[in-house]
Amino acid sequence: MTEVKLLLFDVFGTLADWHGSIAREVHGLLAARGLAVDGAGFATAWRAEYQGAMEEVRSGRIPFCKLDLLHRRNLDIVLKAQGLDHLDEATRRQLNLAWHRLDGWPDVTPGLARLRLKYRLAPCSNGNISLMADLARRNGWHWDAITGAELARDYKPKAIVYLSAVEAFDCAPHEAMMVAAHSSDLAAAAAAGLRTAFIARPNEHGPGIGETAASVPVDVSANGLIDLAERLGG
Template sequence: MEEAVKQVRALVFDVFGTLVDWRGSIAREVAAVFGDRVDPFAFADDWRAQYQPAMEEVRAGRIPFCKLDRLHRRNLDIVLAQHGLQDTAEAVRVDLNLAWHRLDAWPDVAPGLQRLRARYRLAPCSNGHIALMVNLARRNSLPWDAITGAELARDYKPKPVVYLSAADAFDLAPHEVMMVAAHSSDLEAAAAAGLRTAFVARPDEHGPGLGEAQAAAAVDLSVTSVIELAERLETQG
């Protein structure tokens, strides 16, 4: 395993949950709009619950590929209705949908990425599209060398093409790229496509104690932060 990790030349990252706190950030934005008309964390959870079903429409070929903003907007309209907020004005819906472009990174992320960039090429490998990834990077000082992921692949994770297109973007073989994520299913799919894998624990992603504290799949590295990932990889020589 150590020799395999030494061959890695680029790291690609899941973003939602792994690098940014989507739940806390979305709840903050919802609270600012609706005040006490809604539980902001319940709204955030319900909005996120629509995420995978919406992408499955694309993965299954039932609808053409589209950028995540379109899926998030469709999902937002559903959740507003669920919470009795059908009277929400169109301008408010448009701005609230862009809350996904204003998510805050976990505190370890920016300094950890800066350390990693000294030795590796870095990119997100997210289901978020390029504009969304750029906006999150600029908000949180994320030092990407490129933007890879769903828009480049024209499909959504965990389809193999998403991981393979990220490796190809760097002119690297899959085994020369490490996928970093807080979700075992993401890492399992990346490993099946030939990438190396690193698990970053985010035990509070879905609320206190409701995220993954340990990987449920075999991984090359398992850490508690992006800073620890940098430290571990530095020891690999």
């Protein structure tokens, strides 16, 4: 582990409580317009469209586009499915930007501050750069750079996303560690030559719905970023 210089972070689920935040935003915005909507159910349905939309890009069926655009496409699908196709354009834009207003898990801001004393830090997310910047400003996260899908012009778990982040910092793959709450993300990063750290987020998809242990081999497992800092000697 002494060779690791760079920590790369998944964001949705690992650092940010997307489910709770989107549920809150959906309920608030639609309730203000007199619409009773199950915010938690809507958040789950919206996220369920996530991988399929990115696969359109990964497979080459459509050109690369930012996640904001895929989120909007997915939002329109869910609104139609839930009988809310009449929702006005301004509200749709506000809803789509809810992904820019996610709250971090409580351990993340202090954990990143500790890790930053020893390592260079960057998100390696499928989220676009403006989205990552907004989340950082909202939550007090300090990055050395923003890497990920927009830099690579492709989506995880394609190897180019991890390797372009590593290359941006002039590191070799084994000098970087991918930190994520998703075993599939870590398996792909390991296949690209990175070290890996699993973060348990048992409530990612709602209370009691999330990965509590990695289902693939990893270098480190932790219960949050403060725990990760302690395990890495920070």
